[in-house]
Amino acid sequence: MSLVQRKKIIIIIDAWSGGKYLIPAFQSLGYFCLHVQSPFVLPVFDTDNQLAAARSDRHVVHDGHLGGLLETLSGYQVQAVLPGSESGVQLADQLSAALGLGFANGLAHSPARRDKHAMQAAIAEAGLASIEQCLVDDLATLHSWLAKHNRWPVVLKPRQSAGTDGVAICHTREQAEAAFAAIVAKQDLFGQQNLSALCQAYVAGEEYVVNGVACDGRYFFTDLWHSGKRQCAGAPVYETQSLRYCHDAEFEALTAYTAAVCRALDIRNGPFHAEVMLTDNGPVLIEIAARIAGGADPYVIEQCLGHSQVSKLVQAVVRPAAFLREQVRPPDCPAHRHAAYIFMISPHRGVVQDTPEADFIAIDGVISVHYHYARGDIQAPTLDLISAPGVVIALAADAARLKATVAEVRMAEAAFYRTHLIAQA
Helix, strand or coil: CCCCCCCCEEEEECCCHHHHHHHHHHHCCCCEEEEEECCCCCHHHHHHHHHHHHHCCEEEECCCCHHHHHHHCCCCCEEEEEECCHHHHHHHHHHHHHHCCCCCCCCCCCHHHCCHHHHHHHHHHCCCCCCCEEEECCHHHHHHHHHHHCCCCEEEECCCCCCCCCCEEECCHHHHHHHHHHHHCCECCCCCECCCEEEEECCCCEEEEEEEEEECCEEEEEEEEEEEEEEECCEEEEEEEEEECCCCCCHHHHHHHHHHHHHHCCCCCEEEEEEEEEECCEEEEEEEECCCCCCCCHHHHHHHHCCCHHHHHHHHHHCHHHHHHHHCCCCCCCCCCEEEEEECCCCCCEEECCCCHHHHHCCCCEEEEEECCCCCCEECCCCCCCCCCEEEEEEECCHHHHHHHHHHHHHHHHHHHHHHEEECC
8 A cells, every 4th residue: 555645744854852852743743754864973862863764754864965965855845844953953944945945044144053153243243242252263362362351261162062062161271272272173063173162251140041933033932941050170061950930030031132132143933942141231142053952851841831842843833823823922820840950960980880760760759861871881971961971850849849859869869870880990
């Protein structure tokens, strides 16, 4: 038996991390989903890529040549092209433009939606709060900018990476030199050699993640998180992210600023994931990505808010009129549960003797445990988000119970490192 149809299809590029939920979300509504794999797959996403290949109705490996990919797609009617992760953002822009799709963001600001230097320059040009910065490709330029800036600490980072890869907070000229050398000596997470580094002023405040979906230049803010971080070997490492609600004092300022950032970068259609510092003078963008939030679990947001970034993105693509009607109404804020992502932080390199899932899931309030290693594996120390060995997700009826759950998770984690992670030189 064969099936012949003229349905429009959804193309998803690199449906990894949080993007892995997109294929089944569209398929549940009867859409044919074609998955495009970028030429380079980060090893940590191998499993997600295999899952996307298995789930999708067709899996295509992109060789880097747009013309060949367009020829492969020539027999399809395409409704939307969506990035599933950071590596798919610019290809999604290029394909959407080449196919003449309406649900798209255009090419004019496409580089600034990936390159952190161009990103900050674009929002500064739009009159928005931004970070003082310098693009550094040699030590002389670094020394000159540090002397002119004359304030410590400073932050060095790659221009187009993700997951806090290579981010260093530096308190001395020697630390800045070492961070620059480390960045340009390696590739970013997506296999591109770092030819330069971005040096920025350090911005103090409370850090937030602001997620949402755009449709025809209108914005629905799906979820907002307060980020707790600690310093590990001079790098900022995520400890927790705690869900915030529309009645919280910071919600309006953060979402209004993020909407202005989206307009400055011409993010008019599709998902966005922003990291924003709330300073004494107001919000300041750290960076924004025109994609679904990485590592997010839509189950948690649906449980707490009745929607998620995934469900609102599907609605924006499939039923834009309904999305726009709902966008003008503020989200309801009934009595709600509290939620947190708790990121594991490995203190040292070691051999995994046993895994901690059973200990974590036994804690009251823990609903999900994702540990990345198996017995006998070598677990690396945590220096960024990618090297976090796992994440625990918790839900609780109130803030006090959630705080207690987080504390219990940290106690169980410390016990795991003492007894089941044998240090290795």
